[in-house]
Amino acid sequence: MRRIGAALAVLVLAGAGLGMATTAADAATAVTARATACPTGWGSGAKGGAATGAVPLKNIRTGRHDCFDRMVFDVPTGGSVGYHVRYVDRLTQTATGRYIPVGGGAVLDVRVGAPAYDPDSGAPTYPGRVGRTLPGVNVSGYRTFRDTRFAGSFEGETQIGLGVRARLPFRVIQLSGHLVVDVAHNWTGSR
Secondary structure, three states: OHHHHHHHHHHHHHHHHHHHHHHEEEHHHHHHHHHHHOOOOOOOOOOOEEEOOOOOOOOOEEHHHHHHHEEEEOOOOOOOEEEEEEEEOOOOOOOOOOOOOOOOOOEEEEEEEOOOOOOOOOOOOOOOOOOOOOOOOOOOOOOOEEEEEEEEEOOEEEEEEEEOOOOOEEEEEEEOOOOEEEEEEEOOOOO
């Protein structure tokens, strides 16, 4: 009788262990599915938006995220900031037509409707220098970003060259006081 009871206990414990293993496997699968789900459908075509009033550019900064690399233009304003972002073969400065080399497999020409100077006084509000990397921005170690170049500020518009690993999908988002450019790590939406 003891043998039957011991065998029954072993079977019950084994069944409980299988149930726990299945639950753990299901949980791991759910976490993996969430971890690999990145936004998709952004595309790589030119994107633009009209301004409703802007003030000078104050700062440009970057950040790394699980699915994309991000560039943020700080433009304190009550309205939206005009912009035009597109892939180009070569970055050419708007004001002069001067070629500005940008590292990476592809180059985004980012134009923001906010001057790097105060329109009233002409005093600089952003310390960028034409042809140089963006001040305070270091993109080494980023999955997508490879290089940044300040192309200048002309007639109320600031131009930036953003070198990326390859021609990848991107989006542009207007937030209060900020214009955001996100470039995906890949086309598939996986991490």
